[in-house]
Amino acid sequence: MIEVSEIRKQFGEVRAVDGLSFKVAEGEIFGLLGPNGAGKTTTISMLSGLLAPDSGTITVAGMDASRGDRRVRALMGVIPQEIALYEELSGRENLHFWGGLYGLTGAALKRETDRVLDMVDLTDRADDQVGKYSGGMKRRINLCAGLIHSPKIILLDEPTLGIDPQARIKILDIVKKEAESGTTIIYTTHYLEEAEELCDRIAIIDKGAIHAEGSLAELVDLVGEEDMITVTGDFKSWKGDNLPEGVRLDHMEEGSLRFYISRKDSLGSLLNSFFGAGISVESVSIREPGLQGVFLKLTGRELRD
Amino acid sequence: MNTILRIFILDLKRRMKSPLAIVLTMCIPLVMTLIIGSVFGRDGDVKLPRIKMLFVDYDEGLAAQFLRRGLELGQLAEMVEVIPVVEEEGERLMAEGEASAMVVIPDSFTTKIVDGVPVTIRVVKNPSESFLPIIVEEIISTFGVILDCGTNTFREPIRKSKEILTDEGWPSLNELQTLMDEAKAIFALAGGYMVDTLLTVEESTVSEAGDEGNGKSSGFNVFSYVMAGSMLIGLLFTSNIMLRDIVRERASGTLTRTLAAPLSIWHVVAGKLLAAYMVTMVASIALLIIGRFVFGMDLGGPVVLAVHLSATIFMITGLMTFCFGLIKSERAAEAIVSVLIIVISLLGGGMIPISQMGEAFRVIARFSPVYWASDGFMKIFLNQAGLIDIVQNIVILTGIGLVTLLPGTWLLGRNLRKGGSK
Ligand SMILES: Nc1ncnc2c1ncn2[C@@H]1O[C@H](COP(=O)(O)OP(=O)(O)O)[C@@H](O)[C@H]1O
Ligand SMILES: [Mg+2]
Numbered sequence: 001m002i003e004v005s006e007i008r009k010q011f012g013e014v015r016a017v018d019g020l021s022f023k024v025a026e027g028e029i030f031g032l033l034g035p036n037g038a039g040k041t042t043t044i045s046m047l048s049g050l051l052a053p054d055s056g057t058i059t060v061a062g063m064d065a066s067r068g069d070r071r072v073r074a075l076m077g078v079i080p081q082e083i084a085l086y087e088e089l090s091g092r093e094n095l096h097f098w099g100g101l102y103g104l105t106g107a108a109l110k111r112e113t114d115r116v117l118d119m120v121d122l123t124d125r126a127d128d129q130v131g132k133y134s135g136g137m138k139r140r141i142n143l144c145a146g147l148i149h150s151p152k153i154i155l156l157d158e159p160t161l162g163i164d165p166q167a168r169i170k171i172l173d174i175v176k177k178e179a180e181s182g183t184t185i186i187y188t189t190h191y192l193e194e195a196e197e198l199c200d201r202i203a204i205i206d207k208g209a210i211h212a213e214g215s216l217a218e219l220v221d222l223v224g225e226e227d228m229i230t231v232t233g234d235f236k237s238w239k240g241d242n243l244p245e246g247v248r249l250d251h252m253e254e255g256s257l258r259f260y261i262s263r264k265d266s267l268g269s270l271l272n273s274f275f276g277a278g279i280s281v282e283s284v285s286i287r288e289p290g291l292q293g294v295f296l297k298l299t300g301r302e303l304r305d
Numbered sequence: 306m307n308t309i310l311r312i313f314i315l316d317l318k319r320r321m322k323s324p325l326a327i328v329l330t331m332c333i334p335l336v337m338t339l340i341i342g343s344v345f346g347r348d349g350d351v352k353l354p355r356i357k358m359l360f361v362d363y364d365e366g367l368a369a370q371f372l373r374r375g376l377e378l379g380q381l382a383e384m385v386e387v388i389p390v391v392e393e394e395g396e397r398l399m400a401e402g403e404a405s406a407m408v409v410i411p412d413s414f415t416t417k418i419v420d421g422v423p424v425t426i427r428v429v430k431n432p433s434e435s436f437l438p439i440i441v442e443e444i445i446s447t448f449g450v451i452l453d454c455g456t457n458t459f460r461e462p463i464r465k466s467k468e469i470l471t472d473e474g475w476p477s478l479n480e481l482q483t484l485m486d487e488a489k490a491i492f493a494l495a496g497g498y499m500v501d502t503l504l505t506v507e508e509s510t511v512s513e514a515g516d517e518g519n520g521k522s523s524g525f526n527v528f529s530y531v532m533a534g535s536m537l538i539g540l541l542f543t544s545n546i547m548l549r550d551i552v553r554e555r556a557s558g559t560l561t562r563t564l565a566a567p568l569s570i571w572h573v574v575a576g577k578l579l580a581a582y583m584v585t586m587v588a589s590i591a592l593l594i595i596g597r598f599v600f601g602m603d604l605g606g607p608v609v610l611a612v613h614l615s616a617t618i619f620m621i622t623g624l625m626t627f628c629f630g631l632i633k634s635e636r637a638a639e640a641i642v643s644v645l646i647i648v649i650s651l652l653g654g655g656m657i658p659i660s661q662m663g664e665a666f667r668v669i670a671r672f673s674p675v676y677w678a679s680d681g682f683m684k685i686f687l688n689q690a691g692l693i694d695i696v697q698n699i700v701i702l703t704g705i706g707l708v709t710l711l712p713g714t715w716l717l718g719r720n721l722r723k724g725g726s727k
Contacts, residue, residue: 089318098562102567
């Protein structure tokens with residue numbers, strides 16, 4: 001459905017997107033997971049025809065989308081990262097306008113407006129000014145505005161940014177339902193849990209490039225079966241030799257050590273070696289392999305909110 | 306087309322929901338009109354520029370002397386500079402626009418007054434000035450009435466006119482007005498007893514006699530005079546608010562969202578320019594209605610007013626589009642455009658009427674688009690101008706509109722498309 005090949009975009013000296021390629025099949029939820037400044041929004045802008053790539057190609061439903069073809073744009077619903085609504089108008093008036101731009105009129109426009117309002121539970125607040133809505137309500141209308149014309153493809157750019165957990169669950173639910181009905185979805189986020197929960201396939205993006213791509217299981221396989229162990233305590237007298245079998249030291253700093261272990265029983269031997277050396281251990285944490293580990297391994301950084 | 310209409314309606318709707326900015330903007334000309342109008346209209350202490358009055362005296366008798374001395378006394382002398390000339394010289398000066406009016410006292414004026422033979426003083430007005438020639442006309446009429454009515458019938462005005470001749474505290478414009486009104490009232494009362502008016506003041510302009518209200522004083526309204534210029538400031542700022550909004554939508558993300566829909570940037574620009582035109586039009590109509598019913602302005606012929614108003618708003622929309630297309634950063638645009646509006650308004654007579662400015666400024670004024678607009682309104686409001694009379698204004702305004710709107714639209718579109726990515 002969507003095929004992106006080697007797209008690049010540079011703003012002055014900043015290479016916002018630096019040779020990105022991926023494919024998304026029809027009905028799939030494809031996640032772009034990466035920290036702030038990774039190039040997610042820039043990618044979405046290029047996909048939605050708002051920004052022309054410096055080089056590379058974008059094909060959507062067999063059409064060239066890099067030039068902002070109107071037929072391509074008609075297929076898409078874009079939910080921008082920044083809430084883009086007219087605050088002085090009501091939620092309903094906003095939806096009427098955005099729906100109208102996609103060719104909905106009369107009874108159909110009214111029906112679709114009611115449908116999306118009901119979907120996000122805002123029917124009874126629909127006639128209040130958007131300016132008076134809470135952050136979560138604005139987010140929900142912001143979502144509706146991109147869904148009102150029942151697009152074949154939905155591009156969501158961090159749609160859950162800064163909202164309460166309930167509204168977030170609601171939004172994730174809606175995205176899932178849309179995907180079930182056969183809509184193709186590209187979902188960007190910097191929340192690991194969202195990507196894990198929602199996406200059929202995930203691309204890890206940082207500094208404008210994709211570092212790994214695949215289903216959650218495939219990505220986790222990349223880091224292997226190792227658990228990550230973080231131990232805190234006083235390690236001044238610790239020499240770092242004689243590590244038990246299956247334990248690998250990954251990172252070391254004042255008062256904290258990070259290991260990867262390939263066998264669960266190695267943890268006991270490791271701790272015993274500390275006790276034997278008279279080292280006082282304050283805490284031990286174990287993390288099973290997950291996207292966090294994948295991200296850390298691929299980029300050398302933690303992915304934080 | 307449908308899309309343009311949607312964007313147009315959206316903008317009107319949004320403006321209706323938050324009309325405060327525009328309402329406040331429209332208060333600028335209203336307050337200016339009120340203040341300047343009352344200052345001019347009620348308080349004679351305000352320094353007007355000295356009116357140059359050419360004085361052609363074919364009589365050289367007592368009555369003419371009386372008139373001339375009167376004009377050279379006290380405060381009136383500060384207001385009016387009487388320049389004695391022969392008629393040919395006077396006509397030349399008038400043609401060159403060197404004076405506001407020329408007063409022609411006919412041969413044997415005094416004798417005819419004394420003998421009770423009807424006689425006419427001719428006042429030739431400079432058509433490019435609206436206000437000052439009218440003052441001259443009013444003054445001369447007043448003197449005329451005083452002379453005309455004679456000492457016996459009109460003791461009261463004569464007593465006052467003695468004050469005029471002797472007192473150093475010369476009446477303010479206001480007192481003069483009262484005096485004039487009184488004299489006129491008595492004159493009207495006396496009308497039943499007198500067979501005919503002996504003295505009439507005939508007015509004409511240099512260019513063409515006859516297009517001014519034949520010999521009848523044309524109820525000069527000082528508010529019209531101020532409004533003709535000050536409404537332009539209000540309209541420029543209104544258009545500014547509307548077009549600034551386009552640039553602001555770039556920051557708010559709604560423009561980006563609009564552009565993600567299957568439409569072209571030109572739909573957006575067209576819809577929004579139409580909305581700006583419409584809102585400015587509605588604002589000006591509101592101003593004119595207030596002018597008509599609150600300030601008692603005469604708005605002139607509806608057709609000429611509609612045509613001139615359309616041309617004016619076309620010019621304003623073009624100019625603003627050009628500004629916002631040319632200046633990329635929103636902040637710079639806001640600062641520069643406001644300054645520009647003030648400067649062209651000041652130069653073009655939006656704040657201080659052109660006729661109150663010095664010679665050099667009157668030349669410079671012609672380079673300000675505001676001049677052509679306010680000049681046209683002044684002619685419509687005060688001189689009952691028809692389409693023919695202000696065709697030059699309309700052509701120039703439309704021309705400015707065209708040469709700014711076309712490149713402006715292109716620049717703005719390009720500007721927004723670029724900004725739309727952020
Ligand atoms: N219009 C722009 N002008 C200049 N730099 C930009 C622009 N848009 C994005 N950038 C830069 O490109 C990089 C990627 O930004 P973005 O795509 O917004 O990342 P993300 O959405 O993943 O947080 C950042 O360094 C950002 O500062
Ligand atoms: Mg972003």
